[in-house]
Amino acid sequence: MEWTDEGIILGVRRHGEANAIVELMTAGHGRHLGVVRGGGSRRQAASLQQGNSVRAIWRARLDEHLGTFTLEVTEARAAGVMGAAHAAFGFAHMAALLRLLPERDPHPDLHAALSTFTEHLQHPALVGMMIARFELMMLAELGFGLDLASCAATGGRNDLLYVSPKSGRAVSRDAGEPWRTQLFDLPYFLVAEVAEPPQPDALQAAFRLTGHFLQQRVLDPRGLKLADARESLLAILARPPVSRAGR
Secondary structure (H helix, E strand, C coil), X not given: CEEEEEEEXXXXXXXXXXXXXXXXXXXXXXXXXXXXXXXXXXXXXXCCCCCCEEEEEEECCCCCCCCEEEEEEEECCHHHHHCCHHHHHHHHHHHHHHCCCCCCCCCHHHHHHHHHHHXXXXXXXXXXXXXXXXXXXXXXXXXXXXXXXXXXXXXXCCCEEEECCCCCEEEEHHHHHHHHHHCEECCHHHCCCCCCCCCHHHHHHHHHHHHHHXXXXXXXXXXXXXXXXXXXXXXXXXXXXXXXXXX
16 A cells, blocks of 8 residues: 655654654645654654644555555644744644544545644734634534634524524624623634734634633543643733834
8 A cells, every 4th residue: 555645744753763643634634644664763853743744655554554654744843833822823723723623534525724823823813713714613513613704693694693502603793682692703814814913803803712612512522631732822912012103
């Protein structure tokens, strides 16, 4: 058995004295593990870092075997991922979510979203927006997608401002106003492209929404909690933007 694919390193752990088991999120083969011969050496340590994009060749005698990877770094992004707290916590949280997927189950859209994340690490608000959208995608990929296209009460598609915590469906301004305090806010950037990164309050609203449904529908049945990295990320995103005036 052999295949070649593009992947992003999610994690690495030692395997024996000289080797390593590398966990990739690949474009066509999902979250996949394999042994890298000599991966425990100092020589390979620099390339086997979380966030690096690689060209992977996987080989095994049988499909169900762990198999071995031959990896070539195509984009060395680990320094950017680990160089800023918001990027490091964000990547750790996304990797934890990806581990909820069945191993070797293809999810090309999630791979593409993770790749985009590693390409745009400079601005915390932009990173926050991408991760909130990623959480929304995870819900859909796991079979618990939210219906944000039309109002649950009227069927209309305009002025959708809220989401029901029970049904996961959008609610319009007029239909939702009487129950405003019982509904989640629906930030516009979750349903449409926006020109500017969202403000901190919009980001927090988005994470309250996605976090509720991830916990209720995905994690609680498994006896799990959201990763600590997510809470650390949200604390960073809640800080007001630093003004450059007077520097």
